[in-house]
Amino acid sequence: IEGEHKLPPTTLSPGDMVCVRTCNSRGEGATSCMQGFLYNLGEDGCSITVALESRHGDPTFSRLFGKSVRIDRIQGLADALTYERNLEALMLLQRNGLLKSNASIDVVATLFGDSKDVMKMEQNCLIDWGESSLPDPRLSERCAFDDSQLRALSLGLNKKRPVLVIQGPPGTGKTVLLTELIVRAVRQGESVLVTAPSNAAVDNMVERLSRTGLNIVRVGNPARISPSVTSKSLAEIVNGRLGQFRKELERKRTDLRKDLRDCIEDDSLAAGIRQLLKQLGRDLEMKEKETIMEVLSDAQVVLSTNTGAADPLIRKTGCFDLVIIDEAGQGIEPSCWIPILQGKRCILAGDHCQLAPAILSRKALEGGLGKSMMERASLLHDGLLTTRLTVQHRMHDSIASWASKEMYQGLLQSSHSVASHLLADSPVVKDTWITRCPLLLLDTRMPYGILNVDCVEHLDPAGTGSFYNDGEADIVTQHVLNLVHCGIYISFTSLIEHRINIV
Ligand SMILES: Nc1ncnc2c1ncn2[C@@H]1O[C@H](COP(=O)(O)OP(=O)(O)OP(=O)(O)O)[C@@H](O)[C@H]1O
Numbered sequence: 200i201e202g203e204h205k206l207p208p209t210t211l212s213p214g215d216m217v218c219v220r221t222c223n224s225r226g227e228g229a230t231s232c233m234q235g236f237l238y239n240l241g242e243d244g245c246s247i248t249v250a251l252e253s254r255h256g257d258p259t260f261s262r263l264f265g266k267s268v269r270i271d272r273i274q275g276l277a278d279a280l281t282y283e284r285n286l287e288a289l290m291l292l293q294r295n296g297l298l299k300s301n302a303s304i305d306v307v308a309t310l311f312g313d314s315k316d317v318m319k320m321e322q323n324c325l326i327d328w329g330e331s332s333l334p335d336p337r338l339s340e341r342c343a344f345d346d347s348q349l350r351a352l353s354l355g356l357n358k359k360r361p362v363l364v365i366q367g368p369p370g371t372g373k374t375v376l377l378t379e380l381i382v383r384a385v386r387q388g389e390s391v392l393v394t395a396p397s398n399a400a401v402d403n404m405v406e407r408l409s410r411t412g413l414n415i416v417r418v419g420n421p422a423r424i425s426p427s428v429t430s431k432s433l434a435e436i437v438n439g440r441l442g443q444f445r446k447e448l449e450r451k452r453t454d455l456r457k458d459l460r461d462c463i464e465d466d467s468l469a470a471g472i473r474q475l476l477k478q479l480g481r482d483l484e485m486k487e488k489e490t491i492m493e494v495l496s497d498a499q500v501v502l503s504t505n506t507g508a509a510d511p512l513i514r515k516t517g518c519f520d521l522v523i524i525d526e527a528g529q530g531i532e533p534s535c536w537i538p539i540l541q542g543k544r545c546i547l548a549g550d551h552c553q554l555a556p557a558i559l560s561r562k563a564l565e566g567g568l569g570k571s572m573m574e575r576a577s578l579l580h581d582g583l584l585t586t587r588l589t590v591q592h593r594m595h596d597s598i599a600s601w602a603s604k605e606m607y608q609g610l611l612q613s614s615h616s617v618a619s620h621l622l623a624d625s626p627v628v629k630d631t632w633i634t635r636c637p638l639l640l641l642d643t644r645m646p647y648g649i650l651n652v653d654c655v656e657h658l659d660p661a662g663t664g665s666f667y668n669d670g671e672a673d674i675v676t677q678h679v680l681n682l683v684h685c686g687i688y689i690s691f692t693s694l695i696e697h698r699i700n701i702v
């Protein structure tokens with residue numbers, strides 16, 4: 200923004216899908232708009248960076264240059280591309296689902312068939328629900344798995360099992376287990392597509408797989424990929440491989456441009472040089488396409504969001520042996536079909552008691568869109584598709600047993616290694632009542648207590664349908680500050696181990 204002006208206050212944040220339009224002095228936008236992603240907001244409050252889709256030579260930017268523009272957020276759920284991709288998946292499912300040529304026919308038959316269909320498939324040796332015989336499942340370099348995890352691992356490695364649902368409360372090691380499953384699946388020769396409903400969950404997976412030494416590629420819009428994993432993004436890997444080629448091409452271009460300046464007198468020679476320059480542009484485009492396909496087909500594991508898996512680049516790589524969806528309880532069923540229809544078998548991991556798919560439309564809810572595929576699958580065929588993780592490895596037993604009693608029928612146990620661990624046990628943390636207290640529940644509804652001051656819920660005026668509560672936010676802030684004073688490192692992302700997360 201030019202001059203002394205600052206950007207107006209905004210709730211936009213990096214990764215938001217936005218629409219950019221020129222506008223008049225009253226802020227009324229033009230009808231034609233360009234879609235893109237918010238890349239970042241300048242710290243000085245005077246700049247905003249938006250990544251817009253455009254092709255070489257496209258006048259996108261010149262149309263906006265020097266004009267007043269308005270930037271509006273496109274609400275995630277109203278995003279047309281996502282909608283189209285979900286719809287396309289359902290149409291593919293309806294049209295090809297039960298065709299013999301469909302690689303995922305066993306998955307479709309299992310998730311839509313009745314017990315007779317499943318029995319028929321078993322009798323014809325098309326599928327098998329047993330555990331695979333692992334050489335020695337305890338020999339993992341990453342973790343000593345508990346019994347429920349080992350069972351999930353051997354079920355997940357059975358190549359003839361079309362569907363496995365791994366259900367587990369928080370901290371039971373679903374993501375760790377999937378990492379191990381992926382490593383072992385690749386070892387047994389399978390190609391793997393890994394997805395999750397959100398970019399954050401995909402990046403969490405990328406982060407963990409980066410430490411395994413597998414050849415992995417993260418596909419997706421660069422503006423939505425976490426900076427800590429960009430080195431694994433398709434764009435970054437392709438750029439790295441093309442570095443030398445681009446340098447060489449740039450050198451040739453510079454030479455040709457110089458020749459062009461020197462031959463103003465000779466029209467036919469100049470035309471020839473222009474042709475050569477054009478050809479260089481085409482060569483680069485071709486080389487880019489080749490390299491993208493090379494990177495994707497060399498990859499042992501491809502990762503994207505559920506809807507990102509509809510990317511034509513992923514589709515072109517061909518069928519995957521195994522599709523894995525993490526946080527599967529949070530995605531709507533159509534979005535899960537996007538990756539699933541691209542693989543021979545699938546594993547869904549998640550927790551039906553954590554966040555369910557976010558559905559705003561009452562009609563859609565009534566029609567069943569709020570029920571995730573994971574939840575639906577876990578109820579099919581008398582629970583045959585599902586295995587449960589029952590030991591949590593993250594938190595003190597008082598937190599887990601409270602959650603276990605409230606939400607998991609008392610079935611959740613705590614691993615010995617964490618059952619009694621406290622913040623105060625760390626050598627860098629001060630020993631105070633706060634760091635010795637594993638679970639603090641504050642009831643802000645007490646009618647006359649001091650905790651109740653300003654703890655009233657208000658509806659977000661921005662129209663998001665969410666509620667906010669200033670008083671509770673103050674209490675949490677104060678508590679977090681106290682923890683920081685005790686020497687605790689706080690992180691707001693879920694990518695760092697040994698951190699405290701703020702929910
Ligand atoms: N068998 C194990 N032994 C030791 N630590 C483990 C084991 N399994 C998981 N963990 C640890 O427990 C923590 C939680 O694991 P993970 O994030 O995989 O759980 P999750 O079920 O995916 O949780 P969420 O529901 O939050 O996604 C991690 O720090 C992980 O390293």
Ligand SMILES: [Mg+2]
Nearest residue numbers: 373374375525
């Ligand atoms: Mg997880």
